[in-house]
Amino acid sequence: MQQPIGIFDSGVGGTSIWKEIQKMLPNEDVIYLADSKNAPYGTKPKEEILRLSIKNTELLLEKACKLIVVACNTATTNAIDYLRTTYEVPFVGIEPAIKPAALKTKTKKVGVLATKGTLSSSLFHNTSKLHASGIEVIEREGTGLVDLIESGQVDSTETYLLLQKYIAPMLEAGIDCLVLGCTHYPYLIPQIKKIVPPNLNIIDSGEAVARQTRAVLEQQNLVAISRKSPSEHQFYTNRELEILESFVKGPNIKTDFIVF
Template sequence: MNNSPIGIFDSGVGGTSIWREIHKLLPHENTIYLADSKNAPYGPKGKDRITELSIKNTELLLEKGCKLIVVACNTATTNAIKYLRENYDVPFIGIEPAIKPAALQTKSKAIGILATKGTLSSELFHKTTDLYTNGIKIIEQVGEGLVPLIENGEIDTPEMENLLKIYLKPMLEANIDYLVLGCSHYPYLIPKLKTLLPKHVTIIDSGIAVAKQTASILESLNLSTQEKTSGDCLFYSNGNPEILNEILQDDFLVEGLVF
């Protein structure tokens, strides 16, 4: 099992932001990334449908021999990871908005959270928010329309900039000093966000924390590879593989797959 791959899935290309951090921290591990672009975004879908899609992705990764699965999607984590952990005999690592560090470090006592509808309406999100944000103003914003634009490779477009300006306006009016990105697609917007936000606003995503947790779980379960060569990285997409190629901008093989 030690040389078996780490499986990673997301509702499209966004979870590659999580994959990058995992690959950077654990370069000797084999990885398989699954982009369910055909069904992106997961955010507007109901809990049952999100769970159904997460089951499909999980079973495909298990068929490919994965030793651990990273649910690199905030919406799938908050809606389906409990079911996955209860029904499959493999470790799962989820991703949720990094509310805790923002809440602990804010000086203005106001933080913005940009996320999908599925994440913001989930029970797990509300539990985390209630636990860490007493006395802090939270400005929640559904990033409607952002994921489809990213999935189509339309990051540097006037439409994207206009949407971001609309979504950031109430946050800036509330004097936020932290912006939490609650979708694994959104780190690809950081360069654009930095041009629209004051310099004192810190942007936080969950990629590094997820990578560290992956390393910790592998070590604790004695599942870490002993190989010293660079791991194999495989990517599958049921959408347009060229979009995934553009996002990766590296010499990786992206295969189209029907699932």
């Protein structure tokens, strides 16, 4: 089926998920919606997160998306149950990768860097209880990091110092795995690697989400047919195009950027 996959996030962070999906599903067209004007979602009340998630979903449905990836941990943990019961289109969500971290840790101590909206959600706590029995999960809110990424300051000294402030106590507590619980945070991995020891596992959900997207498409017979022409990718944002463009690069794709 040649209808596009829809992806939405509270900004540019979900492009880390888009990259994995584009890599794993090169024949698929994609429409990406960056709600950067309302970023970050992680500091908003649940009712506001739900309202924004509904708005984003309906915009993507208007564009005939066959599947929607909620490329935002906070939106997933606070809104995906409602979205799945309200709309017929299949949804793929994202939550912090507690399970792989629990399987990898040798110190039995795992750090989770995420937004307040994710860490305070019932889905996050249920996931931790289910997969992290006997594991100490050390949570830290990454306050301010999304704002810095959204303003194009991924490599700034301010970002580095903020990361150092958040990660240092987790290292002192003995973590050997760090879970990135926000789709913006994979862009900070080069900075994080300057702070953590080389043997520490940094874990994000991008590849797993792409695999799940492929599995759902296959289960529901929605996979795009093979094609000779490049796949088409449209990126919508309600803030500066230049920042979104700087996060999106890829060969053999047709890319359009649109302000909505």
